[in-house]
Amino acid sequence: MSGPMLTKGSPRKIYTLPTIIAGVSGVGLIFALLGDGIWDVMSWLAVGLPLALAAWAWSRSTPLRRKIR
């Protein structure tokens, strides 16, 4: 991925990704209540999505990565 995702501009564009992320991680919170096994795994992926995004933003913002690019 080169550079930040394109969401610049209108409010609708600004809120599209945050809405999807909130939807996915919110539904993920319910998954683990519904069952064990595969439900738990889906829950980990969905609830962990914000953490993955934070790691993505962090890795992009470190000076080391900028030098490599």
Added chain:
Amino acid sequence: MTNSASRKWAWVHKWSSLVSTVFLLMLCVTGLPLIFHHEIDDLLHETAHPSQAVPGARPANLDSILEEVHHRYPGKVIQFASWDQDEPGVLYLSINDSVAADPLTNKFARFDANTGAFLDEPEFSGRFTTIMYRLHTDMYAGLPGKLFLGLMGLFFVAAIVSGIVIYGPFMRKLRFGEIRQNRARPVRWLDWHNFLGIVVVAWTLVVGGTGILNTWADLVIKVWQYTQLTEMLGAGKDKPVPTKLASLEDAVKLAREKLPDMEPQTVAFPGTVFAGPAHYVIFCRGNTPLTSRLLKPVVIDGETGAFTDTRDLPWFVTTLLVSKPLHFGDYGGMTLKIIWALLDLVTIAILITGLYLWMARRRAPTDQVSELALPSIERSPA
């Protein structure tokens, strides 16, 4: 959104955050070890474990366990008996001087539910996890402390909602996830604050909201006692506490017969806060991941052992019961607990960057302030 509207939302965000940040930081810090309270207790405290259950063997007779309790604790009474959900095969008995005594002062004895053998007498009061728990739930101030923290939770929710609203104006010239890395720290931290705040918003709203619900638990239970429990007890609500109790073994057997798809989880003894003066209330749980969080009370006459009533709990108690796992994060294995802990750390980062931004904005020279303020306000003539 107009400039004046976003300025109002910015005002809500600033003040709801300022009022609640210190308490939210305390809640995040004390909540972190509580996610792992079971593991920490196992590590810090000697705990006896029950023997492996022999397949097909019948569990120990509850009446003989009660006899053993009375033998060990002469003159004391039992308030509750509950089967440990985290460690199957362990029966917890809550012991006090009288059935009406405050359950917070209960002592505990653990028994092997299969062999009936005494395990140990855990002392919870001085434990690290108990201190964290008390700080986290009521700051050692009882119900007023709980309700106060609930109010701080409401401010937290207001800060999140207003934060969502002003995220838009702030992001007009930025891309999602963009951190202006080559800029001064206040600008970088503003970008981090906005980014982290918006990506964890579902989790913070759910954990914040369920936390608020939990602060009302005592009140919810009181309402249940005055409504459904009183109805189920019928004329029995005015009977005195029996001098000799009916067999617990038979009462639990009867509850199992009435609710064959459920498992007994806690027995409230006659006269205690969760029971009638002369009736046992046996709370049974379901056996799927979701229904194991839901309880159904079975009322049994504490004198005759006769079945009295069983009903589904009203919606407000069910809501409270479902909100608990969603607050604790204890319903999806160790992986979910670790994710919970990391999201808690992210929340701490949002709180600290927010506090820092408020201070930076106050200290910054006027030509830099505009960069930290709402872009829409920046362009207004003020």
